[in-house]
Amino acid sequence: xxxxxxxxxxxxxxxxxxxxxxxxxxxxxxxxxxxxxxxxxxxxxxxxxxxxxxxxxxxxxxxxxxxxxxxxxxxxxxxxxxxxxxxxxxxxxxxxxxxxxxxxxxxxxxxxxxxxxxxxxxxxxxxxxxxxxxxxxxxxxxxxxxxxxxxxxxxxxxxxxxxxxxxxxxxxxxxxxxxxxxxxxxxxxxxxxxxxxxxxxxxxxxxxxxxxxxxxxxxxxxxxxxxxxxxxxxxxxxxxxxxxxxxxxxxxxxxxxxxxxxxxxxxxxxxxxxxxxxxxxxxxxxxxxxxxxxxxxxxxxxxxxxxxxxxxxxxxxxxxxxxxxxxxxxxxxxxxxxxxxxxxxxxxxxxxxxxxxxxxxxxxxxxxxxxxxxxxxxxxxxxxxxxxxxx
Ligand SMILES: *Cc1c(COP(=O)(O)O)cnc(C)c1O
Numbered sequence: 001x002x003x004x005x006x007x008x009x010x011x012x013x014x015x016x017x018x019x020x021x022x023x024x025x026x027x028x029x030x031x032x033x034x035x036x037x038x039x040x041x042x043x044x045x046x047x048x049x050x051x052x053x054x055x056x057x058x059x060x061x062x063x064x065x066x067x068x069x070x071x072x073x074x075x076x077x078x079x080x081x082x083x084x085x086x087x088x089x090x091x092x093x094x095x096x097x098x099x100x101x102x103x104x105x106x107x108x109x110x111x112x113x114x115x116x117x118x119x120x121x122x123x124x125x126x127x128x129x130x131x132x133x134x135x136x137x138x139x140x141x142x143x144x145x146x147x148x149x150x151x152x153x154x155x156x157x158x159x160x161x162x163x164x165x166x167x168x169x170x171x172x173x174x175x176x177x178x179x180x181x182x183x184x185x186x187x188x189x190x191x192x193x194x195x196x197x198x199x200x201x202x203x204x205x206x207x208x209x210x211x212x213x214x215x216x217x218x219x220x221x222x223x224x225x226x227x228x229x230x231x232x233x234x235x236x237x238x239x240x241x242x243x244x245x246x247x248x249x250x251x252x253x254x255x256x257x258x259x260x261x262x263x264x265x266x267x268x269x270x271x272x273x274x275x276x277x278x279x280x281x282x283x284x285x286x287x288x289x290x291x292x293x294x295x296x297x298x299x300x301x302x303x304x305x306x307x308x309x310x311x312x313x314x315x316x317x318x319x320x321x322x323x324x325x326x327x328x329x330x331x332x333x334x335x336x337x338x339x340x341x342x343x344x345x346x347x348x349x350x351x352x353x354x355x356x357x358x359x360x361x362x363x364x365x366x367x368x369x370x371x372x373x374x375x376x377x378x379x380x381x382x383x384x385x386x387x388x389x390x391x
Contacts, residue, residue: 020326020376021369023301025204028261034253046227048249054256055210058195061259062187064212066219069247069255070226073174073196073209078105079225079245080192080211081142083218084168086111090141093133093167095125096334096346097356098146101196102172103335111141115336117348118356122292123303124153128349130161136345143167147176147186148332149365150202150269150300152292155181155189170194174209177202178266179298187212197251202265202300203258205251268370269299272377276302276366279381285310285388289363303331304384305362312387317364320387326380331363 038050055067070076086092088110094103096115106113116133119126125145134140143162145153162169171190173179179186187193190212197208211222224230229242247255273288280286289303306314314330321328334356336346348354367380 017325017376020367020372020380022327022329022365022367023200023202024369024371025199025206026261026265026370028257030260031254031257034256035250038250038253043249046244046246046248048252050249050252050256051247054247054252054259057256057259058187058210058212061262062185062193062212064188064193065214066212066216068211068219068222068226069252070209070211070222070245071247072101072207072245073172073194073198074101074105075226075243075245076194076196076209076211076222077102077144077170077172078108079222079243080170080190080194081105081109081111081144082225083192083211083213083221084142084170086141091137091139093130093137093140093143094335095144095146095148095356096336096354097123097332097359098148098172098335099174099332100335100338101174102144102146103341106144113335113341113344114140115334115341115344115346117346117350117354118359119154120350120355120359121290122151122154123148123289123356123359124151124292125158126349126355127154127157127161129347130158132349133345133347134161134165136347138165140165140167142170144170144172145190146172146174147179149289149303150176150179150298151289152176152179152181152186152295152297153189154292154295156294159189168192174198174201175300176298178262180296181292182294191215192218197255197258202269202298203255203262205247205255205258208247208251208255210247265370266298269368270297272368272370272372273297273299273302275374275377276304276381279378280304280385283385283388286384299368301368302366304364304366305359306364306388308362310388312389314362314364317384317387320383321367321380324379324383326383327367328380329365331359331365333360
């Protein structure tokens with residue numbers, strides 16, 4: 001299908017435009033003050049005043065009691081699961097529709113992931129698929145619940161089930177910082193919750209993560225393991241295997257500068273989502289990603305799904321955008337379809353292949369960068385509408 005060039009208005013021509021990204025780092029300008037301070041005071045180390053302050057500020061923001069700043073979200077999941085007692089041969093429930101960073105740490109601990117399908121109304125873990133998994137595996141050691149693309153999971157239904165079975169929950173809020181469910185910040189729903197500050201996330205430290213909890217015992221254990229499990233002794237005494245997972249004081253400084261603009265970032269991400277929604281309102285082949293009832297997404301990425309009757313496929317849309325130097329991606333490929341996890345059990349309430357497999361066939365992540373102008377959002381929407389067609 002030939003593309004019309006109507007969107008190439010002056011000033012928007014490809015060769016005159018910077019690449020438009022899915023979600024790229026967006027500095028506030030305040031970060032350098034914190035980084036300077038770290039240099040001036042010589043706190044160039046994986047500990048220091050910014051680390052402690054960043055942890056405290058994040059506790060206040062999410063309403064948690066304790067935080068441990070770590071080198072990545074994946075490290076936080078690893079040590080979070082370990083704190084919940086996950087070890088060799090244990091079963092851990094995990095949504096199939098997520099980034100591999102949610103699932104890999106299950107394997108680091110020698111545990112077995114059991115993948116759970118998505119609910120079509122939230123894209124997140126389906127409560128009925130979770131029930132189905134419990135029928136076969138009544139004693140999982142932990143359940144990982146992910147807030148995908150910034151949309152909170154259906155915690156009302158999900159936590160009711162996990163409580164009934166007495167399973168601890170690790171909330172993966174890597175993508176959802178600033179999102180709310182029933183008026184409470186995400187990051188406050190797990191026995192242990194985790195955040196990521198990777199470069200693509202809503203706020204970034206270039207790379208980093210955090211574990212959040214109300215248990216001082218778990219927080220202390222996580223920090224202990226993250227610093228090579230060094231015992232309290234004058235010499236280096238080790239009675240357990242440890243890791244080098246702490247966040248640097250310089251990166252924590254970047255995080256403090258970023259946290260100051262988190263609310264502004266959520267606001268802009270939401271405006272971008274709403275602008276796309278208006279531009280696609282008359283296109284019967286495009287459905288906007290859902291928002292969980294009772295939830296307020298941070299709209300980290302705007303995701304659309306194409307209808308079955310649509311002439312164009314996901315890769316047609318992505319290819320047309322790439323031609324205009326615009327980044328778009330398929331949604332996460334489900335974990336139960338990944339070769340590395342092909343032998344792991346998968347539970348769905350609706351179909352053998354899963355709701356998430358059909359979302360993977362029809363879902364596109366659109367550029368949701370907070371540095372985009374409204375004109376750029378409209379440009380992306382015009383290209384998508386033109387590829388997808390409106391009839
Ligand atoms: C980014 C991400 C992670 C991992 O975080 P890193 O900081 O990149 O290790 C885990 N889970 C989800 C859902 C993510 O999007």
